[in-house]
Amino acid sequence: MTAQLVVSRAYSLPLCMRLRYEPSDPYVVLAVFFTHSDEPVEWVLGRDLLADGLKGSAGHGDVRIWSAVGRGDAAMYLALGSRMGTALLEVHVRDVKTFLESTEALVPRGTESGRIDWDAELAYLLSQS
Template identity: 75%
Template sequence: MRLVVSRDYSLPLCMRLRYEPIDPYVVRAAFFTADCAEPVEWVLGRDLLADGLRRSAGEGDVRIWPAVGRGDRAMYITLRNSAGTALVEVPVDDVKTFLQNTEALVPRGTESRHIDWDTERTNLR
Protein backbone atom coordinates (compact mmCIF):
# COMPACT_ATOMS: atom_id res chain seq x y z
CA MET A 1 0.00 0.00 0.00
CA ARG A 2 1.02 3.64 -0.34
CA LEU A 3 0.80 6.77 1.76
CA VAL A 4 -0.16 9.46 -0.74
CA VAL A 5 1.84 12.62 -0.04
CA SER A 6 0.97 14.51 -3.21
CA ARG A 7 -0.43 13.86 -6.67
CA ASP A 8 3.03 12.80 -7.87
CA TYR A 9 4.63 11.38 -4.73
CA SER A 10 3.78 8.54 -2.37
CA LEU A 11 5.61 6.42 0.18
CA PRO A 12 5.42 2.68 0.83
CA LEU A 13 3.36 1.86 3.87
CA CYS A 14 2.33 -1.37 5.56
CA MET A 15 -1.13 -2.09 6.91
CA ARG A 16 -2.02 -4.99 9.18
CA LEU A 17 -5.74 -5.72 9.53
CA ARG A 18 -7.03 -7.62 12.55
CA TYR A 19 -10.52 -8.95 13.27
CA GLU A 20 -11.75 -10.48 16.49
CA PRO A 21 -15.18 -12.19 16.59
CA ILE A 22 -15.68 -10.99 20.19
CA ASP A 23 -15.75 -7.43 18.81
CA PRO A 24 -17.58 -8.30 15.57
CA TYR A 25 -18.46 -4.86 14.23
CA VAL A 26 -14.90 -3.53 13.94
CA VAL A 27 -11.61 -4.08 12.16
CA ARG A 28 -8.38 -2.87 13.70
CA ALA A 29 -5.97 -1.43 11.15
CA ALA A 30 -2.34 -0.86 12.10
CA PHE A 31 -0.33 1.38 9.76
CA PHE A 32 3.47 1.48 9.84
CA THR A 33 6.56 2.10 7.76
CA ALA A 34 9.59 -0.18 7.62
CA ASP A 35 11.56 2.16 9.89
CA CYS A 36 8.72 2.89 12.33
CA ALA A 37 8.78 0.80 15.50
CA GLU A 38 5.31 1.81 16.68
CA PRO A 39 2.37 1.36 14.33
CA VAL A 40 -0.53 3.79 14.34
CA GLU A 41 -3.76 1.90 15.00
CA TRP A 42 -7.24 2.88 13.86
CA VAL A 43 -10.52 1.16 14.58
CA LEU A 44 -12.69 0.93 11.46
CA GLY A 45 -16.23 -0.32 11.09
CA ARG A 46 -16.27 -3.62 9.20
CA ASP A 47 -19.34 -2.49 7.24
CA LEU A 48 -17.63 0.83 6.45
CA LEU A 49 -14.64 -1.00 5.00
CA ALA A 50 -16.90 -3.27 2.94
CA ASP A 51 -19.03 -0.36 1.70
CA GLY A 52 -15.88 1.54 0.67
CA LEU A 53 -15.07 -1.20 -1.83
CA ARG A 54 -18.11 -0.19 -3.92
CA ARG A 55 -18.82 3.47 -3.17
CA SER A 56 -17.79 6.43 -1.08
CA ALA A 57 -18.47 5.64 2.57
CA GLY A 58 -17.91 7.31 5.91
CA GLU A 59 -17.73 10.86 7.12
CA GLY A 60 -15.69 12.76 9.63
CA ASP A 61 -12.44 11.10 10.69
CA VAL A 62 -12.60 8.08 8.36
CA ARG A 63 -13.65 8.07 4.69
CA ILE A 64 -13.20 5.21 2.22
CA TRP A 65 -13.87 5.05 -1.53
CA PRO A 66 -12.87 3.11 -4.65
CA ALA A 67 -10.09 4.63 -6.75
CA VAL A 68 -11.63 6.09 -9.90
CA GLY A 69 -9.72 5.15 -13.04
CA ARG A 70 -7.85 2.35 -11.28
CA GLY A 71 -10.38 -0.35 -12.07
CA ASP A 72 -10.93 -2.70 -9.18
CA ARG A 73 -7.29 -2.57 -8.12
CA ALA A 74 -7.21 0.15 -5.47
CA MET A 75 -9.25 2.02 -2.90
CA TYR A 76 -8.50 5.08 -0.79
CA ILE A 77 -8.80 5.57 2.95
CA THR A 78 -8.58 9.02 4.53
CA LEU A 79 -7.77 9.11 8.23
CA ARG A 80 -8.06 12.39 10.11
CA ASN A 81 -7.22 13.33 13.70
CA SER A 82 -5.91 16.34 15.58
CA ALA A 83 -2.37 15.67 14.27
CA GLY A 84 -3.42 15.84 10.63
CA THR A 85 -4.79 13.86 7.71
CA ALA A 86 -3.41 10.83 5.91
CA LEU A 87 -4.50 9.50 2.52
CA VAL A 88 -3.71 5.83 1.99
CA GLU A 89 -4.02 3.84 -1.25
CA VAL A 90 -4.85 0.20 -0.52
CA PRO A 91 -5.00 -2.83 -2.86
CA VAL A 92 -8.64 -3.88 -3.20
CA ASP A 93 -7.90 -7.61 -3.49
CA ASP A 94 -6.21 -7.66 -0.08
CA VAL A 95 -9.19 -5.97 1.57
CA LYS A 96 -11.69 -8.22 -0.22
CA THR A 97 -9.85 -11.35 0.90
CA PHE A 98 -9.60 -10.08 4.47
CA LEU A 99 -13.32 -9.26 4.58
CA GLN A 100 -14.24 -12.66 3.13
CA ASN A 101 -12.23 -14.28 5.92
CA THR A 102 -14.02 -12.19 8.57
CA GLU A 103 -17.40 -13.10 7.11
CA ALA A 104 -16.49 -16.80 7.27
CA LEU A 105 -16.05 -16.29 11.03
CA VAL A 106 -18.99 -13.94 11.56
CA PRO A 107 -21.41 -13.49 8.66
CA ARG A 108 -22.65 -9.94 8.17
CA GLY A 109 -25.94 -9.46 9.95
CA THR A 110 -25.10 -11.97 12.73
CA GLU A 111 -22.64 -9.79 14.66
CA SER A 112 -24.90 -9.22 17.69
CA ARG A 113 -24.98 -12.98 18.37
CA HIS A 114 -21.22 -12.90 19.02
CA ILE A 115 -21.27 -10.18 21.68
CA ASP A 116 -21.20 -11.12 25.37
CA TRP A 117 -24.04 -8.83 26.41
CA ASP A 118 -23.69 -9.62 30.13
CA THR A 119 -20.09 -8.39 30.05
CA GLU A 120 -21.10 -5.30 28.09
CA ARG A 121 -23.81 -4.46 30.66
CA THR A 122 -21.31 -4.93 33.49
CA ASN A 123 -18.87 -2.56 31.76
CA LEU A 124 -21.57 0.15 31.57
CA ARG A 125 -21.95 0.27 35.36
Protein backbone atom coordinates in the same frame (compact mmCIF):
# COMPACT_ATOMS: atom_id res chain seq x y z
CA MET B 1 -0.53 -5.95 2.97
CA THR B 2 1.22 -3.03 1.39
CA ALA B 3 -0.30 0.42 1.44
CA GLN B 4 0.85 3.68 -0.06
CA LEU B 5 0.86 6.87 1.98
CA VAL B 6 -0.12 9.43 -0.64
CA VAL B 7 1.97 12.56 -0.16
CA SER B 8 1.10 14.26 -3.45
CA ARG B 9 -0.23 13.33 -6.88
CA ALA B 10 3.27 12.36 -7.95
CA TYR B 11 4.74 10.96 -4.72
CA SER B 12 3.76 8.27 -2.22
CA LEU B 13 5.55 6.23 0.41
CA PRO B 14 5.07 2.48 0.86
CA LEU B 15 4.18 1.19 4.28
CA CYS B 16 3.02 -2.07 5.75
CA MET B 17 -0.60 -2.31 6.86
CA ARG B 18 -2.14 -5.16 8.82
CA LEU B 19 -5.88 -5.66 9.22
CA ARG B 20 -6.97 -7.68 12.24
CA TYR B 21 -10.39 -9.06 13.06
CA GLU B 22 -11.59 -10.66 16.29
CA PRO B 23 -14.93 -12.51 16.22
CA SER B 24 -15.47 -11.46 19.85
CA ASP B 25 -15.66 -7.82 18.64
CA PRO B 26 -17.49 -8.55 15.38
CA TYR B 27 -18.23 -5.04 14.15
CA VAL B 28 -14.61 -3.87 14.34
CA VAL B 29 -11.50 -4.15 12.18
CA LEU B 30 -8.21 -2.97 13.63
CA ALA B 31 -5.94 -1.39 11.03
CA VAL B 32 -2.30 -1.25 12.08
CA PHE B 33 0.16 0.84 10.06
CA PHE B 34 3.85 0.20 10.45
CA THR B 35 5.74 3.40 9.83
CA HIS B 36 9.39 4.19 10.38
CA SER B 37 8.69 5.22 13.98
CA ASP B 38 9.09 3.03 17.04
CA GLU B 39 5.39 2.38 17.51
CA PRO B 40 2.83 1.29 14.90
CA VAL B 41 -0.20 3.49 14.33
CA GLU B 42 -3.57 1.85 15.02
CA TRP B 43 -7.03 2.81 13.80
CA VAL B 44 -10.31 1.15 14.67
CA LEU B 45 -12.56 0.83 11.62
CA GLY B 46 -16.04 -0.56 11.17
CA ARG B 47 -16.16 -3.78 9.18
CA ASP B 48 -19.29 -2.55 7.40
CA LEU B 49 -17.52 0.72 6.60
CA LEU B 50 -14.73 -1.16 4.81
CA ALA B 51 -17.27 -3.28 2.94
CA ASP B 52 -19.26 -0.21 1.91
CA GLY B 53 -16.04 1.42 0.71
CA LEU B 54 -15.57 -1.43 -1.76
CA LYS B 55 -18.77 -0.36 -3.51
CA GLY B 56 -18.46 3.41 -3.33
CA SER B 57 -17.87 6.24 -0.92
CA ALA B 58 -18.39 5.53 2.77
CA GLY B 59 -17.79 7.28 6.06
CA HIS B 60 -17.53 10.91 7.05
CA GLY B 61 -15.53 13.06 9.41
CA ASP B 62 -12.30 11.44 10.57
CA VAL B 63 -12.67 8.26 8.48
CA ARG B 64 -13.63 8.25 4.81
CA ILE B 65 -13.20 5.33 2.44
CA TRP B 66 -13.83 5.05 -1.28
CA SER B 67 -12.98 2.78 -4.15
CA ALA B 68 -11.60 3.82 -7.53
CA VAL B 69 -12.47 0.52 -9.24
CA GLY B 70 -15.01 2.08 -11.60
CA ARG B 71 -12.35 4.41 -13.00
CA GLY B 72 -10.12 1.60 -14.24
CA ASP B 73 -8.08 1.52 -11.03
CA ALA B 74 -8.15 -1.35 -8.54
CA ALA B 75 -7.34 0.92 -5.62
CA MET B 76 -9.21 1.82 -2.47
CA TYR B 77 -8.50 5.00 -0.54
CA LEU B 78 -8.67 5.62 3.20
CA ALA B 79 -8.59 9.18 4.50
CA LEU B 80 -7.86 9.14 8.22
CA GLY B 81 -7.95 12.38 10.16
CA SER B 82 -6.92 13.37 13.67
CA ARG B 83 -5.75 16.43 15.58
CA MET B 84 -2.31 15.79 14.08
CA GLY B 85 -3.53 15.99 10.48
CA THR B 86 -4.96 13.78 7.75
CA ALA B 87 -3.37 10.81 6.03
CA LEU B 88 -4.48 9.50 2.64
CA LEU B 89 -3.71 5.83 2.11
CA GLU B 90 -4.06 3.77 -1.03
CA VAL B 91 -4.54 -0.01 -0.78
CA HIS B 92 -5.38 -2.73 -3.28
CA VAL B 93 -9.09 -3.52 -3.43
CA ARG B 94 -8.22 -7.19 -3.89
CA ASP B 95 -6.41 -7.30 -0.52
CA VAL B 96 -9.28 -5.66 1.36
CA LYS B 97 -11.86 -7.84 -0.37
CA THR B 98 -9.95 -11.03 0.48
CA PHE B 99 -9.63 -9.91 4.10
CA LEU B 100 -13.34 -9.12 4.38
CA GLU B 101 -14.28 -12.47 2.85
CA SER B 102 -12.22 -14.22 5.53
CA THR B 103 -13.97 -12.23 8.29
CA GLU B 104 -17.37 -13.13 6.85
CA ALA B 105 -16.41 -16.81 6.88
CA LEU B 106 -15.89 -16.42 10.64
CA VAL B 107 -18.89 -14.17 11.34
CA PRO B 108 -21.36 -13.67 8.48
CA ARG B 109 -22.64 -10.11 8.08
CA GLY B 110 -25.92 -9.69 9.90
CA THR B 111 -25.02 -12.19 12.66
CA GLU B 112 -22.58 -9.97 14.58
CA SER B 113 -24.88 -9.18 17.51
CA GLY B 114 -25.08 -12.87 18.40
CA ARG B 115 -21.32 -12.83 19.10
CA ILE B 116 -21.42 -10.07 21.71
CA ASP B 117 -21.55 -10.85 25.40
CA TRP B 118 -24.20 -8.25 26.24
CA ASP B 119 -24.06 -8.94 29.99
CA ALA B 120 -20.32 -8.25 30.06
CA GLU B 121 -20.78 -5.10 27.98
CA LEU B 122 -23.50 -3.82 30.31
CA ALA B 123 -21.40 -4.61 33.38
CA TYR B 124 -18.51 -2.67 31.86
CA LEU B 125 -20.68 0.34 31.06
CA LEU B 126 -22.17 0.37 34.55
CA SER B 127 -18.72 0.16 36.14
CA GLN B 128 -17.68 3.30 34.23
CA SER B 129 -20.42 5.50 35.67
